[in-house]
Amino acid sequence: MAAELVTITIDGVELQVPKGTNLVEAAASGGIEIPVFCYEPRLGAPVGACRMCLCEVEGMPKPQAACTMGATDGLKLHTAATSKQAADAQNATLEFILVNHPLDCPVCDKGGECPLQDLTFRYGPGNTRMTFPKRTFDKPIPISPLIALDRERCILCYRCTRFSEGVAEDGQLVAVNRGANSMIATFEQEPYRAPFSGNVVELCPVGALTSTQYRFQARPWDIQNVPSVCGLCPVGCNTSVTIRENKAKRVQSRNHPEVDQGWLCDKGRFSSAHLTARDRITSPLRRKRRTGIEEIDWDTALDEAEALIRGANGRIVTALSGTETVELAYALARLLREGVGSSAAVLPEETSDALDPFRLPLSAIAHAELIVVVGDDPVLERAPIVDLWLRQARRAGAQVVTIGPAGSLQAAPGSAAATCERLAGDRDELGRQLRVSERAILIWSGPGGHGGATLAALAADLGFHERPGCGAFHLPATPNGRGVAEAWAAASDREDEGGEPIGLLIVSGDEAASDPNVRHLAEHAEHVIAITLFHGLAVGWADLVLPATSYLERDGSLVNLEGRVQRLRRAVTPPVPDEIAWISKLGARFGVEISPHPSVLFEELSPKVLGGVTYGETGDRAPLPPRPPLAAPTGVAPAPEPAPVAAAAGSFQLVRYRALFSGPAVERIPELQFQRPADELELSAEDASRLGIAGGDTVVVSSEGATVTLRARVNRRLIAGAVRAAEEHVRDLADIVIVARGAGA
């Protein structure tokens, strides 16, 4: 339904815009600037607080805040360019803002990219009439290890608090006091601990909220910004990486309206310093019998690699991380599959192309009317931005049903497939709603296994392929699992068995290196080559360690959870050769010609597995490929019975999730440590009261000889019989545990 068009006049220019268009936007569409501070449409309805946008509206005696007005037919608006009333009003606003502003631009990080500076230059008073002492505050105050707050610079536009309350809904950053004493604060000076906290730095239109990592690091005129995407989760938020002297100084959002809407999680925003971690490997390492390890040069390393590969006689297994670019995975696959005929691979969590007929942009979540999330893992921990989309949907009135151990509908751990089966049946009320809704969305949020295929079968059964507003998403555990799997498949048609025992295990990337299953394989392999970023990951069990590069140092592409192919641009030159460069050289030794250029590899690959998108298309706000038609409807396979909750009396089923703030990169950022999951065990209210455990008590969790001591947290949403903790705290425990109140609790 096309909105009615109305004609408005701004500074004498006639514009046709849809009725109700915000006047700031309407003016911008005509190339006319209306200055703003508080206006930020992503934060919800405009609030009209700062009064920077005051304009003259014909027929109204007083200046009006343009940001809170919608276009009506015949409306005539004058900005400061053509109205003295507007110019005076805007000048007045700036004078009032500056009355208590410290004017410390020379030492302010925002200097040079500061809206307050810019607008004062264009609309503000040239001098000050204020002769009284300004309000002074202690400054800067750390509101978390990541963010510093300078209250003197704050102009109280409330963007940050509106983000905290109305977008992330974390309720941590608030305004306290009233009137001229108002200020931004956290509760009792506790840190602003929330997964999206860093967005407030970018939202702040002055230098009041700054990143502790970026403070005093660079000035806007001596930096470059490289457009890229984040490589830390399957969403692939579009980013802009600030570079100075070949160092990544900060990561900011580059707003892809269909993917991330301009938000980043703190992991994506604040992790770039892992590039310069002290234990980064910068040259190849070889295991030596007595002294442990030795650094070797690259020629030796390639000789060594060649020898290990040849020596394995085709009994090679490759473990991939899912963090590789499509091109890297493809190059590796060609080397091993074409070169030595070794196709065996441990691929990251299965991502299914069966979901493609139900493909939608993530932004569709915001417009959905019914969303059903199944699975054990909190959406936030797997694909953080999806959590924001879900919140937005809920605020817009969507019904969001989560079915899981701590869902709005409780379900036993591991029962997601059974849930899908139930939803497909015709006796389920929710299933019935899903069948008729025009805007329904299904999301699978862990655990792994056949989630994508199971969900696709459900979506097909519900007829989602026939309703363009309905879609389904699988949240995989790795950033590019699908791209890697497809690249691996595209490299060769040949199938072969790895053969037993494993002659050589090739471990690609940090995630694979820290995967217990991969380590287990390594124990049974004759030799191991590992490609990792950091020292501790493979040293000790790999015969040869080749230094890896990070996503910030690579050119290439990633396929995100929507199936969108997005381009990664090298922001920083790595301290080591690019993987594809040496794989190419190694390829030559096995008679395989592999281009060292990702763009060439992409050209080869794209028609095979990426639907033929061009390299150019993937660079700036990559499009989503269209939905393919549904192949043959398969019907929902009967789900295996989930394990019964609480196998024996007094024992619990342990639900573990991989926390967003975990992993090799996060572990190396001191400022991010406070975001890592607390050593807590979540218990249902029922179990807590039965065991006489209160929140904060010490609990002892044990299974099969392993014991961990954690703090109890009562989660009123959690299903009885299950307990939940972050993987990193319960690594040694089995899935069935005994929980007891600790001593001194």
Place this chain on the structure above:
Amino acid sequence: MTALYDEIQQVAAQYPQRRSAVIPALRLAQEAHGGWLPPAAFREVADALELTPAYCQSVASFYDMFQLEPVGKHMIEVCTNISCALVGAQATLEAFESELGIRAGETTPDGEFTLRTIECLGGCGWGTVVSCDHRYRHYVKPEDASRVVEELRHAEH
């Protein structure tokens, strides 16, 4: 669950949206904590209404009747807005100050009284208005201060 938790649930049930109960809940918490809101009080209210302590403190700090610091057992508030000021509120306040030996905004060392100035209480025609433990007294003259203080001292609280 605590008595405060239950009381808050009752109040919240009156409203179409539970968040509306923040002010009444904070008032109950303030009464339960001896007339002011220590950090623990915000945690309790937040827990009962499924909000954050930061949010509750943000709301409380907007309103003058919530105390973020300990106060005396009795609260004496002298209106000093214009109608009362025109008929001598300043002298009345000073009389209370010397009677209690403290300045406006302070609490007596024995923790018995807090003395404050307050904006227009809505008794302007009968000034000076003084609110004692939230009960108004009208036409309070400086010479009444000692009697008022004595009465409060012996009042059941």
Place this chain on the structure above:
Amino acid sequence: MPSTEFEKIVLAGADDHDLTRLSEYERVGGYQSLRKALGMERQAVLDELLAAGLRGRGGAGFPMGRKASFVPKPEQTTKPIYLTINADESEPGTFKDREIMQRVPHRLIEGALITAYTIGSNHVFIYIRGEYLSEFEIVRAALAEARDRGLVGANVLGSGWNCTIVLHRGAGAYICGEETALLESLEGKRGQPRSKPPFPALQGLYASPTLINNVETIATVPPIIEKGGAWYAQFGVPNSAGTRVFSLSGNVANGGNYELPMGISLRELIYDIGGGIPDGRKLKAIIPGGSSTPVLTADDIDTALDFDAIGAAGSMLGSGAIIAIDDRACMVQLALRVAQFYQHESCGKCTPCREGTRWMVNIIEKVETGHAQQGDLDLLLSVCDRILGKCLCPLGDAAAMPVASYVDRFREEFQAHIDQGCCPFGDSSSLDRILSPVQQHARLLRELAVIA
């Protein structure tokens, strides 16, 4: 006092009966209007209110019937419709709503029920100023009685119509009298005004259609329904129909609330009814509608108390609170105290009010202590001007208008402070040693920040 010569409408019967009791209120015809209204079409009730010409008593004077007619009809909306009654009375000088709640609580409740019925609402909220503890208790008791009698709640008077009334106490913030701030506060938020449009009639409480009226406005409804809009319209003067409960305070012999027909003169109110200026002093200035309205001088004493006449004299009838100021008061001190009040009460949301009120206080303080320079008065007027008409809500204007009027009308007195380097009253001003409001929540400021 001579006020008995005038027929009372809002406070009718309260001099001779204890109308806080339901039985007494019923004896004087209480709740008959409700019965009558429930037997009428909604539109017919609304027509009576329109015919009465009743204008809002909260300050802005908007016609009550018109505002009610902006609320969508129940059949036009899927959302609940709310009636919210503004009992936050905090404008300095105003204490009439308090008297209404104390003396005729049932008339307020009856008015609430009739109004709710008229707009098709089943939910009434009365937002009572937090400091009004006794008044809250009185209304609560009256409400309990009414509930027991089947007047409030399910199936009101057997009509099949339901209506709940919830009393909600504020917690000390003048700005919560502003209607959208009131709604925010009622939703459990900081009481900061919303930008309009959308107007509350369409999107108010919980984003649903909401009518907001002042206590006095609502308490006037039952007599209008009882005797008809035309009857009510005979009182007062054209464009200012009916009576008002005027709050009289300041330097006057008999301060208090007086219900009088509109159009009565300031002289009659202050001298005939209020007993004049005590101690043989001379009247110097008059604040006619609460502290936010521009000041009048003694020369304006014959101005009639109605919307148009006060407007013509350069001020506003506001909340109907008249403050008499005699010749002992230093107008600079008055200006300072008023400015301090608005600085203290500014919600802090919009820039001009938050920063401007503080700056205003700074400048007036400088004048008051005799440290100002030539030019500071013009700067003060310029700051007022830069606030006026540019804020999100009318509080900014409420601060700037009176202060500008003091400088305008008593400029010589301000100038004398600058010329003499001190207050010309010495320490004999009645406002000497004025006290600013205490710094609220000093702990947060102390611990989280350092205030110079």
